[in-house]
Amino acid sequence: MSSSNELDKLIRALQIQPGIGQRSATRIAYHLLERRRQDAVELGNILISAMHNIKQCRLCRNYCDNDICNICHNPERYHSRQLCIVESPSDVAAIELSNNYQGLYFVLHGHLSPIDGVGPNELGLPQLDELLSQGQFDELILATNPTIEGDATASFIAALAAKHHIKAISKIASGVPLGGGIDNVDQKTLASSLMNRRPFSA
Amino acid sequence: MSSSNELDKLIRALQIQPGIGQRSATRIAYHLLERRRQDAVELGNILISAMHNIKQCRLCRNYCDNDICNICHNPERYHSRQLCIVESPSDVAAIELSNNYQGLYFVLHGHLSPIDGVGPNELGLPQLDELLSQGQFDELILATNPTIEGDATASFIAALAAKHHIKAISKIASGVPLGGGIDNVDQKTLASSLMNRRPFSA
Missing domain, CATH: 1.10.8.420 (RecR Domain 1)
Structure with missing residues (x-):
């Protein structure tokens, strides 16, 4: 005191x-x-x-000051016909900083976790269903966290998307971080990195 | 953004x-x-x-909600006739937690630093002068930080107190922290600790 x-x-x-x-x-x-x-x-x-x-954007559920956020408001963002699914608004900020994505987002605000009472409704999946049904997207990019819960959520959403004739469903790559030493990476990441190896030519 | x-x-x-x-x-x-x-x-x-x-106590300059803080308000605190000078309110909190002091405090809110425009007035030394002149204290304990500025401030206050017939002026001990290894202590602390060694008997 x-x-x-x-x-x-x-x-x-x-x-x-x-x-x-x-x-x-x-x-x-x-x-x-x-x-x-x-x-x-x-x-x-x-x-x-x-x-x-601060409220949630009516379309993507990201944080914004108005009804619709800056990203959803930008007509150029619709050209790529890509939708990226993330768990949290900070993931959107991180992907925007990586400067390598020009499409739209959908923010779940969590992952499926029945034990905590977080089901499809809490993650806004009916809203996502509605969004996908409008035929605006050719590709759905799953960028949930590479955890058990994130992966389960990704699978659930992939099944949902399959109903809507989305041409491609992809998941961001997991593996050894760029600039990191292979001997510093944990076993599971390294195992997944080996399993998901890609053809390579000089 | x-x-x-x-x-x-x-x-x-x-x-x-x-x-x-x-x-x-x-x-x-x-x-x-x-x-x-x-x-x-x-x-x-x-x-x-x-x-x-939150304002400053009219007597000790510690933070308080009223005109006078809880410590200055407690009559038992006047029995020991001790006044402890500290640089900041967090020092009061730390000394109170050590449970080994029953006297009063005076908070400087800084140390002498002419280059930053902090002189005796900014540290409330006229107020301290007035307090000491009332003859309530037998001992002045200098608990400024063991830094160049803290030591200079302590010297300045000791000179001020000398005018007021305070019986004892002391400075808290610096040295090896209890429970610490001697090989982890910096050179200067160890040198000061050796210089200020005390007689010891088993």
């Missing part, structure tokens, strides 16, 4: 942030009080406004 | 926290949006309220 109840409350509240424990929260609280009171008030206002105003 | 301007603003604002860079801020923003919107709104309100309401 510190000298101020408000300070104790602040230190507790800061710990809702992942990776911030008691010690970091204490350091942050003192730093803000000592040096950045005005910025901290602004952070407070931004937090409140963001939590109230 | 993400899909939402509000989200970009939030990610930037979160980075006023020390130790939180772009990557952590992004992770925190997505986590709050995905799972803890209500808690994040509450954090926003607590931040705003804390920055407006």
